[in-house]
Amino acid sequence: MAVRPEGTPCWADAMFTDVEQARRFYGHVLGWSFGESSSESGNYTEAYADGKAVAAVVPPAPGQEGRSQWCLYFASPDAAATAARIRDHGGELLMEPMRVGDFGTMCLAREPSGAVFGVWQGGTHEGFEAVGTPGAYCWAEVFTREPDRTDPFLTAVFGYRAKRIEDEAIDFRVFDLGGDPVLGRMRMTDDFPPEVPPYVNVYFTVPDCDAAVAAATGLGGVVRFGPADSPFGRVAALSDPQGANFSVIDVTTRRGEMPQAAEG
Template identity: 40%
Template structure:
């Protein structure tokens, strides 16, 4: 699944609908920086402050993710949120509403970096929309510590896949199987994201949600490090068609997955 990412580069324009950034809002910004800095080797520098204190995570000088601080009175779920590329955030936000989704924040300008909105699909899963200006999004992929894949966990794929395809123009590629309800979303022939229908196995406390996978060099060793840094292993390492995967939560409860791609 990690080959699905569009090549990133200093002048790369993302095809609309391509996951182009991932961001996390937390209560303790400094302790979160410490956790991910130790886990992935990230360093941090300030980013746009429109929604409060915000930093960009860098891997060897390349931007890979964002972390912001929630106001103390906001009791929002702590979760990694993927941003999908758009050439016109305002138009995409209108399309989200027309197709039964909700726009919760924006569209608004993030300094000179670009224009953004936060939305949710008809089942409640939250995602971002990003129209690039100075900030193109994740600058490097395929290395340990970079986003590798985005997957929506929801009740069933058929209706929600129609929503995303109507908004972003995806082609749908269902897995033909009686055992799994899975649709891969494609743009221009490339796999860019997945939708996994898990029925009543959707966590009740979270509801449908997007899951970000981060590339790691060694899944088992990284899982050990997560617990040592105060995080929690939710699903132990297992082999999959796309490599060795595991699912964890950071100290504030943000859930994400790890994937060691086969080489």
């Protein structure tokens, strides 16, 4: 696999107090199967779509119990150098760069407005083995109440170029690398309860958005938005039974005109 440019989303995982429930839920909603896990690896369990690694689930370490959330990792050729830029530009390191055997090196961080993310310097584990296919990662957006802090941080740390979506109804930016869009940023409005912290919303591809929503709600998931048509696909925002937010999108069903974007 070609080396991903620095700042490209490359992996996603989530901690769940009830891992078996998470396996049942995502297995049914996204069609995932799961690999073996062991206590030596902290019961870190990879998820597969059509035999390709697309994410992982893991129980929390002692003392880390809390609300479940998906963590998106960004590729880096040098996790230590990326960690230094995170610190230099107002971010907080939650976990210093740590080597994970031969798999790679990781760190966890919080951007200035509060959204948590990861950095991954790949070794034998390069990250997603599939993107944009059913069950696999497709897109992500940083939801923040303070875009004036988030935007300059992301461009400084990962070298993104920012484009503003020309829509008076929302405050949205798209960040690209070499002309390719890799991440969105949405300003959180009053529609979000104040107790909901900033977070990174991860999108997974599904062949049928309505069927995925029905499967999710049938297993205790909650619909936050949609299903709704968009120029990018039919999409819905969900929370799983343990509170982790994510979205599903059918990229084959697109309606409407693509929004215009401007530099800045």
